[in-house]
Amino acid sequence: xxxxxxxxPAASRSTRRAACAAxxxxxxxxxxxxxxxxxxKQAGGAALTAEPAALSPSAPGSSAxxxxxxxxxxxxxxxxxPLTPDVANQLDTAIKQVLTQTSTPGVIVGITTPDGSYQxxxxxxxxxxxxxxxxxxxxxIGSVTKTFTATGVLRLxxxxxxxLDDPVSKYVDGVPGGDKITIRQLAGMRSGLFPYTSDPDFVxxxxxxxxxxxxxxxxxxxxxxxxxxxxxxxxxxxxNSNYILLGKVIEKAGGEPVGQFLKDQVxxxxxxxxxxxxxxxxxxxxxxxxxxxxxPNGQTTDATDWNPSWAWSAGAVISNLTDLxxxxxxxxxxxxxKQDTQSQxxxxxxxxxxxxxxxxxxxxxxxxxxxNGSLPGYETVAVYLPQSQATLVVLLNTDxxxxxxxxxxxxxKAITQIVSPKNVYSIPPVNTASPSATSSGSASPSPSLSPSxxxxxxxxxxxxxxxxxxxxxxxxxxxxxx
Numbered sequence: 001x002x003x004x005x006x007x008x009p010a011a012s013r014s015t016r017r018a019a020c021a022a023x024x025x026x027x028x029x030x031x032x033x034x035x036x037x038x039x040x041k042q043a044g045g046a047a048l049t050a051e052p053a054a055l056s057p058s059a060p061g062s063s064a065x066x067x068x069x070x071x072x073x074x075x076x077x078x079x080x081x082p083l084t085p086d087v088a089n090q091l092d093t094a095i096k097q098v099l100t101q102t103s104t105p106g107v108i109v110g111i112t113t114p115d116g117s118y119q120x121x122x123x124x125x126x127x128x129x130x131x132x133x134x135x136x137x138x139x140x141i142g143s144v145t146k147t148f149t150a151t152g153v154l155r156l157x158x159x160x161x162x163x164l165d166d167p168v169s170k171y172v173d174g175v176p177g178g179d180k181i182t183i184r185q186l187a188g189m190r191s192g193l194f195p196y197t198s199d200p201d202f203v204x205x206x207x208x209x210x211x212x213x214x215x216x217x218x219x220x221x222x223x224x225x226x227x228x229x230x231x232x233x234x235x236x237x238x239x240n241s242n243y244i245l246l247g248k249v250i251e252k253a254g255g256e257p258v259g260q261f262l263k264d265q266v267x268x269x270x271x272x273x274x275x276x277x278x279x280x281x282x283x284x285x286x287x288x289x290x291x292x293x294x295x296p297n298g299q300t301t302d303a304t305d306w307n308p309s310w311a312w313s314a315g316a317v318i319s320n321l322t323d324l325x326x327x328x329x330x331x332x333x334x335x336x337x338k339q340d341t342q343s344q345x346x347x348x349x350x351x352x353x354x355x356x357x358x359x360x361x362x363x364x365x366x367x368x369x370x371x372n373g374s375l376p377g378y379e380t381v382a383v384y385l386p387q388s389q390a391t392l393v394v395l396l397n398t399d400x401x402x403x404x405x406x407x408x409x410x411x412x413k414a415i416t417q418i419v420s421p422k423n424v425y426s427i428p429p430v431n432t433a434s435p436s437a438t439s440s441g442s443a444s445p446s447p448s449l450s451p452s453x454x455x456x457x458x459x460x461x462x463x464x465x466x467x468x469x470x471x472x473x474x475x476x477x478x479x480x481x482x
Contacts, residue, residue, distance in 0.1 A: 079420070079422070080113050080388040081419055081420070082115070083117070083118050087118075087418065088118055090418050091109070091118060091120070094414040094417075095120065095415065096122060097414070098410050098411050101410075102402040102410060103398075103400070103402075104123060104396050104397075104398050105124045105288075105289075105397050105398055106121065106122065106123030106124045106125050106288060106396065106397050107121070107122050107123055107133065107394065107396040107411060108121045108133060108134075108137065108395040109121075109393070110135065110325050110392070110393045112325050113390045119321070120135070121133040121135045125288035126289045128289075134286075135321050136286065136320065136321070136322075137395075138283065138288075138319070139320065139380065139395045140283075140308065140316075140317075140378040141315075141317050141318065141319050141324070141373045141378070141380040141382070142378060142482055143371060143372065143373035143375075144319070144324070144371045144372065144382050145243075145277075145311070145317040145373065146314060146373075147370065148262050149247060149258070149262070149314070150187050150243075150345065150360050151266050151336060151345075152250050152258070152261055152266050153246050153250060154342075154344075154360065155265045155266065155336060156249075156250065157341055158337060158338045161254070162183060162249065162253045164184040165182050165183070166183050167180065168182070168183060168186060168249065171248070171253060172249060174224075175220075177192075177228060182232070182233075184360065186245055187242070188236075188349065189236055189242060189351075190233050190234070190235065190237070190349070191228075191241075191242050192228040192230040192232050192234070193228060193242060194223045194228065194229055194241065195238070195239035196223035196241050196244070197482055198223075201222060202219070202222040202310075207295065208296070210303065210306035210307065210376070211281065211305075211307050212309075213309045214309045214312075215309075216244050216247060216248055216313075219240075219244050223239075223241040236350065236351050236358060238351075240314040240482045242314075243313055243314035243315075250262075250313070258313050259277035262277050262317075263276075263277065270326065270330045270336060272319070272323040272326065274320045274323050275317060275320075275327070277318075278316055278317075280307060281305045281307045281308070283304065283305065284318060287318075288378075288397040289377075290304045290376070290397045291397060291400065292377045292399050303376040304377060306376055311375055311482045314482045315482035324380070324393045324395075328370050328383055328391045328392075329384050329389075331362060331369070331384070332346075332369040333384075333386070334346075344360060345359050345361065345362065347359055347360075348363065354428075355426065365383065366423050366424055367386075367420075367423035368383035368384065368385050368416070368420075369384050370382045370384055371383075372427075374399045374482075375399065375482055377399060378395075378398075379394075379396050379408035380393075380394065380396075381394040381408050381409070381412045381425070382394075383412075385420060388420065390419070390420070392415060392416065392419075394408055394415070396411065404430045405427070405430075406427070409426070412425040413426050
């Protein structure tokens with residue numbers, strides 16, 4: 001669901017791409033015929049690690065946070081099918097089909113269950129060198145960053161240093177209407193604040209100089225130029241501005257830089273040894289090259305070393321398959337939080353995308369709990385299905401959309417149609433016929449030039465970084481994903 005266009009920088013695109021609606025949370029990007037390039041070669045990855053027995057649909061954790069009251073599907077009747085060799089072959093075929101169809105350079109897929117796992121890498125990590133993708137590569141994860149930021153805030157709640165219903169003005173000065181916007185509303189994408197990644201001046205600044213260093217205050221200033229889109233708490237709208245503010249709340253209440261706080265209070269506590277919050281364009285080796293068409297002329301380029309400061313606490317984190325598999329379960333089960341705090345995080349509200357509800361830094365997409373992310377060059381889906389104790393992680397090195405859909409959403413849908421047919425991950429493509437949906441910066445949960453996040457305006461489960469809004473008549477995009 002969600003957003004699910006997450007924090008990812010969206011550079012100016014060609015006139016056609018600029019007219020596309022980009023969702024900000026889950027990484028849903030817009031428009032048909034936006035992707036290009038010939039299908040990449042396919043390189044096989046690691047083999048199936050086990051032949052698990054069938055999973056019981058009654059496994060612990062009945063989709064807490066599925067938000068039945070909010071209208072998102074709980075998927076309580078579903079189960080993951082046994083990962084037999086035949087199922088592994090079906091997955092191989094389906095993933096290769098999506099890889100070719102979307103012209104995705106490379107993809108890493110990991111599925112874990114109590115009885116076994118499937119781990120594969122297909123395609124290329126570096127198109128120029130022809131280097132095959134492999135499961136051990138580090139990747140930029142866009143709006144999946146929001147899950148760490150939200151958990152950091154909730155750790156402060158458990159420590160008595162932050163209150164979910166405190167006004168943000170208690171911690172951060174200068175927020176328009178900040179005395180009426182709560183920490184809970186920021187985390188749940190219901191503040192009404194205009195997304196800075198939808199501001200044309202920001203997009204032009206980023207696209208013209210992808211290596212520019214932005215400060216959090218500079219980012220927020222782009223959003224503050226615009227009036228609020230709605231009164232706090234009245235609607236859902238994926239906005240990266242919310243999570244830049246939460247990063248500042250962490251620094252104020254936690255007493256240290258947000259990256260250090262997350263390392264100490266979240267990454268280390270969850271045993272995530274390969275997850276980092278970069279302070280510049282540094283990218284730990286080994287990593288895949290990332291490709292985007294968020295450029296001034298719409299041509300696909302290598303965005304691997306673009307500076308992620310524009311996404312900061314909304315989408316700058318780098319991680320890998322192993323860490324995200326562990327984190328998806330930890331996030332959904334609340335291993336780092338008190339029980340009541342975890343319950344608050346899992347309470348979802350409608351996002352506007354069928355079957356997708358958004359909680360505090362996570363979404364429930366037809367039973368799958370987690371987030372997606374998208375930023376120039378990379379997309380991610382990291383989710384957990386509680387009733388089957390199953391984890392799905394998809395990592396790819398492109399954010400070029402295919403017929404209005406984020407490629408990561410297409411991979412996740414194809415995979416879950418096979419492994420969890422009663423709980424199919426789905427984020428609808430961007431509706432390019434109604435640009436008004438994004439003109440206000442309301443994006444679905446998914447990453448893109450803006451850290452991606454949920455789907456249209458609801459933080460849809462389709463992409464935890466939301467795509468940008470339609471471009472101006474001149475073809476300059478008005479939003480970026482994260």
